[in-house]
Amino acid sequence: MIDVAKIGELANLEFSEEELSKFQGELEAMEGYIQKLAEVDVDGVEPTVFGWNAANVLRDDIPDPLADRETFLANAPERINHEVKVPRIVE
Numbered sequence: 001m002i003d004v005a006k007i008g009e010l011a012n013l014e015f016s017e018e019e020l021s022k023f024q025g026e027l028e029a030m031e032g033y034i035q036k037l038a039e040v041d042v043d044g045v046e047p048t049v050f051g052w053n054a055a056n057v058l059r060d061d062i063p064d065p066l067a068d069r070e071t072f073l074a075n076a077p078e079r080i081n082h083e084v085k086v087p088r089i090v091e
Contacts, residue, residue, distance in 0.1 A: 002027045 004023045008015050015023065069082060078085035 002031065 002024065004015070004020050004027060008020075073079050073082065073084065076084040
């Protein structure tokens with residue numbers, strides 16, 4: 001049995017008794033679906049990253065030509081010489 005109250009505590013969430021009861025039922029239903037998936041015969045099925053054949057759908061990894069330094073620095077709100085000035089974050 002899934003301990004919804006403990007999961008909520010670990011996640012710093014507070015649930016009413018009604019919510020605990022509702023989530024308990026929903027999590028148990030999800031657990032049932034997962035157990036059904038475990039029963040599926042997958043012998044001979046190749047594992048895939050995508051749910052479809054993703055061959056040749058991504059473009060070639062070709063770098064774009066870089067713009068010159070002044071083009072990039074033109075967009076900086078503040079700069080010092082050839083560098084972007086950023087706020088100090090460490091004291």
